[in-house]
Amino acid sequence: MKPLIALISAASLLAATAVLARDLSVDEARQLHEAGAVLSIEALSAAALAQHPGGALEDQELEEEYGRYVYQAEIRDQNGGQWDLELDARTGQVLKNHRDD
Template sequence: MKRLLSLATLATLISAATIAQARDLGPDEALRLRDAGTIKSFEQLNDAALAQHPGGRIEETELEDEYGRYIYKIELRDAQNVQWDLELDASTGEILKNHQDD
């Protein structure tokens, strides 16, 4: 029983540590990172996402710090009205994820 409780406690701690590693960045911090050249401009990141889906329109964006890596998340609708979720490395502009939303 003690072993089971210890495993459950360990799983909870690992889960909490994982959640704590990703955080949303506010507009002021995002602009500071952009101005410092740490991340690409939002226009460049948006253009890279739209290049994947010509004729699309961006519906929502957010910048997160995930494990020390800045990730720019974009939800967009393509010309056929299909919704897509994209993730880009905000420092390099590399497309990390590009999949149709369920």
């Protein structure tokens, strides 16, 4: 009986996590920007790139995490280093900026 309870608990936790974070479509991002809930993707991209001048944006996405909008970006710096960044999509504040080894 205990393995069954553990399995159900694990499945419930996984389902809850999936609901707490989701990728937003381009249309959703545009609507949120027009409503004033988030900065534009262009402004967020510029803020991310400002953290690594001369770098190149390799990937980006807007997510809703725990009721908060987060812009995630991957940047390749001038020396070839890969960086993972997260910005608060409403304010542009850098939440995470670490080198991806």
